Amino acid sequence: MGFYFNPSNRKFASSLRSEIYVDKSGIIANTNEVLDTEQKYICISRPRRFGKTMAANMLAAYYSRGCDSYEMFINLNIAKDPSFKENLNKYNVIFLNMQEFLSESSNIENMLEIIKDRVISDILEVYTEINMNYTKMSLAYILQIIFRISKIPIVFIIDEWDCIFREYQKNETSQEFI
Numbered sequence: 001m002g003f004y005f006n007p008s009n010r011k012f013a014s015s016l017r018s019e020i021y022v023d024k025s026g027i028i029a030n031t032n033e034v035l036d037t038e039q040k041y042i043c044i045s046r047p048r049r050f051g052k053t054m055a056a057n058m059l060a061a062y063y064s065r066g067c068d069s070y071e072m073f074i075n076l077n078i079a080k081d082p083s084f085k086e087n088l089n090k091y092n093v094i095f096l097n098m099q100e101f102l103s104e105s106s107n108i109e110n111m112l113e114i115i116k117d118r119v120i121s122d123i124l125e126v127y128t129e130i131n132m133n134y135t136k137m138s139l140a141y142i143l144q145i146i147f148r149i150s151k152i153p154i155v156f157i158i159d160e161w162d163c164i165f166r167e168y169q170k171n172e173t174s175q176e177f178i
Helices: 010-017 026-034 052-063 098-103 108-126 139-150 163-167 172-177
Strands: 092-097 154-159
Touching (some): 010 052, 052 092, 092 098, 092 108, 098 108, 108 139, 139 154
Parallel strands (some): 092 154
16 A cells, blocks of 8 residues: 555545544445546536545545455445445555645646656555666556556546646646646
């Protein structure tokens, strides 16, 4: 289990232990319906402070092979859905919080390089049979290799994808690049 590749369910567990928790696991049933279809690209867009990060953490906990989340979800609404067990912890997950990377970088190119290095580092801890100089390969190519080896689809969860538009409001070049 890595931090970016197949993350644990720790962040969602924190939400479940909170004094106020609203079950939004119905999102998972909707997501399960579009897995492996042309509609698989989903953007959950809500105003700030509406629980998007909690939902992203929930999706990561549900899909990630890096943890066993059965007990966390068994009492939530998703457990009543026929797709519950079929998809629970069955996917390779890449979870990125773009705000984290943006705050550590000096520009967009640097941010993307940090993302590539960290995700690849996590991947190489799991897929030790990938014995190559990854610095010369794109992340996309490494993900193709992983899929070829494992035959397990990869679910991408990107939180704070729009942070670039808040942080670089006047930099249209960076916004267009992203």
